[in-house]
Amino acid sequence: MSSPSPEAAGSPAPRVRSTRQKAAVDAALERIEDFVSAQELHAHLKEAGERVSLATVYRTLQQRLEDGDVDTLRREDGEAVYRRCAVDAHHHHLVCRVCWTAVEVTADPVEDWAARVAAEHGFSSPRHTVEVTGVCADCAAAGRA
Amino acid sequence: MSSPSPEAAGSPAPRVRSTRQKAAVDAALERIEDFVSAQELHAHLKEAGERVSLATVYRTLQQRLEDGDVDTLRREDGEAVYRRCAVDAHHHHLVCRVCWTAVEVTADPVEDWAARVAAEHGFSSPRHTVEVTGVCADCAAAGRA
DNA sequence: ATAGATGCAAACGATTTGCAGGGTT
DNA sequence: AACCCTGCAAATCGTTTGCATCTAT
Secondary structure, three states: OOOOOOOOOOOOOOOOOOOHHHHHHHHHHHHOOOOEEHHHHHHHHHHOOOOOOHHHHHHHHHHHHHOOOEEEEEOOOOOEEEEEOOOOOOEEEEEEOOOOOEEEEEOHHHHHHHHHHHHHOOOEEEEEEEEEEEEOHHHHHOOOO | OOOOOOOOOOOOOOOOOOOHHHHHHHHHHHHOOOOEEHHHHHHHHHHOOOOOOHHHHHHHHHHHHHOOOEEEEEOOOOOEEEEEOOOOOOEEEEEEOOOOOEEEEEOHHHHHHHHHHHHHOOOEEEEEEEEEEEEOHHHHHOOOO
């Protein structure tokens, strides 16, 4: 369902071109350490004199996302925010009980909770196991639930 | 900054009315255990023959949210999903790896986290397993660690 | 009778996309 | 020259809101 991997035969070389606007977006992402929305990033660029259309900002962010160069998450109001990727913490898996598809998820709240309860009860060297399963959207839609 | 608390003098009684549509929304929230978006909830109602406008569903959910009757979070695509604040406090155990002493602990943060990650990724019927182990204070003191 | 509630449709704000022209390779 | 990329505007989509009407109280 993703990354069909490179081409089979002698295929068309790097099909992605480097342009002024992409460089501008990358530079901005580099400069801004926090999470920013596409709109905010666009405003930053405009303010800096960089002329890049909002559509291009969205398209570039989408690309960076696919390439795993940026992280994204939703703000409470639903706006998506991005940040250049800083690979971190250990994660757990959310597994579909039907097709066994697994999604990586971070479990910071759980790590914290585990450490806390252990500490609260005087336990040392805490260790934990966490497993979350469910029925993924595809399987549910296909009635495979 | 909120809930100005009841009225000072002899003021206008309960200003919120109970209506057929609010009851329908509440019933649906009661019936549906997982997180649902306003649109989905609206579809459920329509399918069940309940006639409630989408706008009213949104307004009612907003109210329930302000009253703290429902939880909300954003799905990956930015759509907001809601769930009646069910405090189904089931508990887990903290086990000593040396003497197998077990302590009951509540894991609300974990329950919430599990439900949240499942919802955020479109998984339904979430289920989870959590195990925390460590070395209890006694065993550690006795050098049995 | 009165003020809150509802339905409908228009308004909104974020994000996406079709299309024609422009720039990179 | 070939094809990707960009800009612009129109289209989507979830959610909010104005307004006339309805109804619980």
